[in-house]
Amino acid sequence: MERIIPIQPAAAEPSAAAITPSADGLGCASGKDAMQQAALAAGKGDVLAQYAADYPLHPDTGPHDQPQSMCPAFGSLRVGLRMRRTATILSGSACCVYGLTFTSHFYGARRSVGYVPFNSESLVTGKLFEDIRDSVYDQADPAQYDAIVIINLCVPTASGVPLQLLPKEINGVRIIGIDVPGFGVPTHAEAKDVLAGAMLRYAREEAQSGPVAAPRQTRSDKPTITLLGEMFPADPAGIAQMIAPMGLAVGTVVPTREWRELYAALDCDAVAAIHPFYTASIREFQAAGRTVVGSAPVGVDGTHDWLGAIGAATGVSAEKIDAARNATLAAIRGVLSQQKINGRITLSGYEGSELLVGRLLVECGADLRYVGSACPATPWNEHDAQWLRAKGVHVQMRASLEQDLAAVREWQPNLAVGTTPVVQAAKQACIPSLYFTNLISARPLMGVAGAGSLIQVINGAIGNQARFDSMKEFFGGVGQGDEAGVWNEVPRHFPAFRADVKRMNEKAKKKRKAEEMGG
Numbered sequence: 180m181e182r183i184i185p186i187q188p189a190a191a192e193p194s195a196a197a198i199t200p201s202a203d204g205l206g207c208a209s210g211k212d213a214m215q216q217a218a219l220a221a222g223k224g225d226v227l228a229q230y231a232a233d234y235p236l237h238p239d240t241g242p243h244d245q246p247q248s249m250c251p252a253f254g255s256l257r258v259g260l261r262m263r264r265t266a267t268i269l270s271g272s273a274c275c276v277y278g279l280t281f282t283s284h285f286y287g288a289r290r291s292v293g294y295v296p297f298n299s300e301s302l303v304t305g306k307l308f309e310d311i312r313d314s315v316y317d318q319a320d321p322a323q324y325d326a327i328v329i330i331n332l333c334v335p336t337a338s339g340v341p342l343q344l345l346p347k348e349i350n351g352v353r354i355i356g357i358d359v360p361g362f363g364v365p366t367h368a369e370a371k372d373v374l375a376g377a378m379l380r381y382a383r384e385e386a387q388s389g390p391v392a393a394p395r396q397t398r399s400d401k402p403t404i405t406l407l408g409e410m411f412p413a414d415p416a417g418i419a420q421m422i423a424p425m426g427l428a429v430g431t432v433v434p435t436r437e438w439r440e441l442y443a444a445l446d447c448d449a450v451a452a453i454h455p456f457y458t459a460s461i462r463e464f465q466a467a468g469r470t471v472v473g474s475a476p477v478g479v480d481g482t483h484d485w486l487g488a489i490g491a492a493t494g495v496s497a498e499k500i501d502a503a504r505n506a507t508l509a510a511i512r513g514v515l516s517q518q519k520i521n522g523r524i525t526l527s528g529y530e531g532s533e534l535l536v537g538r539l540l541v542e543c544g545a546d547l548r549y550v551g552s553a554c555p556a557t558p559w560n561e562h563d564a565q566w567l568r569a570k571g572v573h574v575q576m577r578a579s580l581e582q583d584l585a586a587v588r589e590w591q592p593n594l595a596v597g598t599t600p601v602v603q604a605a606k607q608a609c610i611p612s613l614y615f616t617n618l619i620s621a622r623p624l625m626g627v628a629g630a631g632s633l634i635q636v637i638n639g640a641i642g643n644q645a646r647f648d649s650m651k652e653f654f655g656g657v658g659q660g661d662e663a664g665v666w667n668e669v670p671r672h673f674p675a676f677r678a679d680v681k682r683m684n685e686k687a688k689k690k691r692k693a694e695e696m697g698g
């Protein structure tokens with residue numbers, strides 16, 4: 180007779196001693212708690228405590244027990260892969276590494292991703308750490324590399340693989356080992372900060388203990404502003420134009436593209452935290468004595484306030500701040516007076532720039548009802564959140580997918596800007612939608628260029644409503660639910676069969692429950 184294996188209920192609070200040192204077989208689908216307990220028992224308590232402080236979760240919403248977007252480690256991997264003369268090595272389960280390398284190449288990495296594989300035995304005996312060390316020694320060729328980055332994914336972190344015991348430097352090649360578990364770093368945006376912060380810390384300590392390499396490009400003779408956050412390539416140039424009347428120049432963008440740029444980034448007069456979630460990086464800038472300014476020059480109000488804050492942080496005179504404002508604000512007003520966004524919008528994403536886009540949308544005339552960001556509230560986005568709330572926009576930090584979807588259902592917008600599952604749900608509901616990551620973050624946002632480009636793409640998307648309506652009319656309810664897929668004939672319903680299956684499932688469920696209770 181068929182026997183159902185009883186499911187043993189998990190102990191509510193497993194003691195550290197009860198956990199085996201091996202986390203082999205765990206993954207993001209195993210649940211965050213099991214992984215965290217294993218990592219704590221394996222000696223990663225300090226790392227997890229630092230991440231909990233740097234990347235705080237919302238007390239009610241999480242954000243998620245399991246990743247609702249891509250694996251967070253992708254953020255660190257991407258930062259490493261975009262740097263010249265830097266090798267990036269992953270240590271983790273093969274399935275995670277497969278997904279991460281696939282995504283890296285999908286986004287045009289053009290660089291090999293290193294991988295140190297493991298099995299249960301090498302994980303439990305500590306041989307994995309030796310394999311990582313061997314591979315780092317193999318790779319450490321100063322003719323090719325300035326730095327080697329090793330990223331512990333979930334299982335090696337939960338198993339306590341001690342990357343901090345690797346040498347700090349081999350043959351002049353810097354070794355940076357970081358833990359980036361999905362159960363400790365909530366979003367891939369914040370994982371960018373984990374690596375950027377670790378590199379800045381290393382570079383700061385180097386600069387403090389002796390002379391370091393000069394940047395490849397000649398340093399501006401004006402005071403410089405370091406920009407924090409990956410942004411559209413035209414934005415730093417636009418910002419440079421805006422701050423030129425104040426006698427300031429744009430310095431380096433962090434995450435950097437080369438090791439020696441880290442020194443230039445630290446050697447600035449102020450830091451603009453354009454993306455507000457770089458907590459570890461900001462800690463390094465502050466340790467180097469730099470002032471950090473939040474928000475960004477988006478729209479008229481945003482640009483006005485940001486230029487004032489940058490001027491104040493660098494000791495620029497009120498006349499020069501006014502000159503910079505006069506040069507830019509009239510041009511932005513000009514663009515905004517020529518075209519407007521007409522329509523109701525909901526906006527959600529996990530890039531960290533959602534509030535800036537929200538501000539720009541409001542200034543472009545949009546009836547924005549909701550902004551959800553998977554990133555946390557920080558001092559650097561507080562001003563943007565306040566501004567949006569004052570305009571009647573609901574701002575949800577650490578938003579979950581469920582909250583983003585509820586906003587679309589509630590507000591029935593003319594356009595839903597969001598992550599892949601939000602866009603998919605909106606399209607199904609016949610609502611025009613745009614992907615935040617591919618279509619909104621991949622365009623200029625700052626100053627005059629930002630206002631012009633956003634209006635065009637948003638109005639174009641809202642104008643697609645008629646196409647959605649005609650598609651809906653044409654397809655009707657075809658292909659929905661259990662009729663989805665490719666069929667040779669029109670699918671037929673079998674209500675009796677469906678009722679039978681339902682009955683059998685319920686019976687099996689009751690039986691399983693009874694066996695569980697009986698042990």
Ligand code: SF4
Nearest residue numbers: 207250275332333361
């Ligand atoms: S490394 Fe990423 S994909 Fe792998 S288990 Fe962790 S969160 Fe999931």
